[in-house]
Amino acid sequence: MALKAMDFFEAYQQNKLPMDEGYIVSSFFKQNSAYSIYEIISYSAVKDFYASGNSVTFQTNGKKLYVLVEPSNYTQKTVEPYCRPENFQIPLRFNEANIITAKNQTRIIFNKKPQDAISAFTVFKPEGINFAFLFYSLPDVFDSMNLFFSKTLSQEAGIPQADAKKAAAAISQLCAQTLTWPKTQD
Numbered sequence: 209m210a211l212k213a214m215d216f217f218e219a220y221q222q223n224k225l226p227m228d229e230g231y232i233v234s235s236f237f238k239q240n241s242a243y244s245i246y247e248i249i250s251y252s253a254v255k256d257f258y259a260s261g262n263s264v265t266f267q268t269n270g271k272k273l274y275v276l277v278e279p280s281n282y283t284q285k286t287v288e289p290y291c292r293p294e295n296f297q298i299p300l301r302f303n304e305a306n307i308i309t310a311k312n313q314t315r316i317i318f319n320k321k322p323q324d325a326i327s328a329f330t331v332f333k334p335e336g337i338n339f340a341f342l343f344y345s346l347p348d349v350f351d352s353m354n355l356f357f358s359k360t361l362s363q364e365a366g367i368p369q370a371d372a373k374k375a376a377a378a379i380s381q382l383c384a385q386t387l388t389w390p391k392t393q394d
Contacts, residue, residue, distance in 0.1 A: 212352045216340035217333055220257075220264055224342075227254045229389055231343040231353070232331055235360070238295065239336070242314065242366040243282060245298055246275040246357075248379075249329060250322075250387035262333040270325035271387050273318060274298040275357075275379060277365040280313035289317060299323065306378065310371035316361070318379055322386050337364075354380035 211224075216232055219225050229252045236245040255267040276289055276298050284292055289300045300319060308316040334340050341356070343349050357376035361367045367375065 211344060212346060212349070213341050213343045213356070216331060216342045217264070219342045220259065225254075225257065226344060228252065229345040231345070231349060231383070231387065232340060233343065233353070233356070234331060234334065234340040235338050235364070236295075236334075237337055237364065241282075242277060242279040243296065244275075244277040244365045245296075246277075246360075248273040248275070248353075248383060248387070249325065249331070250383070250389070251329070252389035263330045265328055265330045267328050269327065270329045271322040272325055272329070273322050273379075273383065273387065274300060276300075276315075276317040277361065277367065278315040278317060279366065285315070306382075308371070308375045308378065310367045310375075312366070312368055312371075314365070314367050314371075316367065316371075316375040318382070350380045350384040353383055 214224065232249045234247045238244065249270045249272050251266055251268050251270040253268055257264055257266045278285065288302060289298045289305070291297070300317070304320055305317045306320055310316065331340055343352055354376050357379050358373045361375055362369045362372035
């Protein structure tokens with residue numbers, strides 16, 4: 209059975225980063241809070257990549273989606289996500305985002321369409337409970353991401369399971385519709 213996903217930095221160390229196409233999901237959890245940020249990057253046709261300190265930089269184009277999980281007790285709910293304090297922001301305005309409100313009043317905020325990362329992007333080594341996963345471009349990659357987000361939104365971000373499944377389905381469907389790359393003919 210083909211490997212579906214693995215820790216991004218392990219894949220880098222084991223020389224298992226695909227050059228043709230892949231998907232990277234990084235998490236940024238806030239300590240003592242369910243406030244969470246996920247960054248989803250799709251890439252294709254890597255020219256080069258290199259490690260530098262606590263990161264790996266890719267020389268290629270990428271597409272990014274952000275997922276923000278905002279607990280009900282977050283005090284700056286009315287502040288646009290791009291204007292929030294540095295560790296709490298994502299580069300989105302409310303009118304550029306899909307917003308799902310869970311039964312426990314947690315909000316899941318994510319892009320309506322991806323942002324382009326032109327020519328290069330960097331993946332930072334996660335600290336603490338954060339992670340960075342590489343999803344391989346297989347026919348069921350978006351099913352794998354759906355399952356992944358369903359579990360992590362419920363278990364890590366405290367979203368009720370039914371709402372986590374709904375949000376995961378919406379996120380993975382958006383990924384399938386917007387993060388793929390045209391296949392080149394050999």
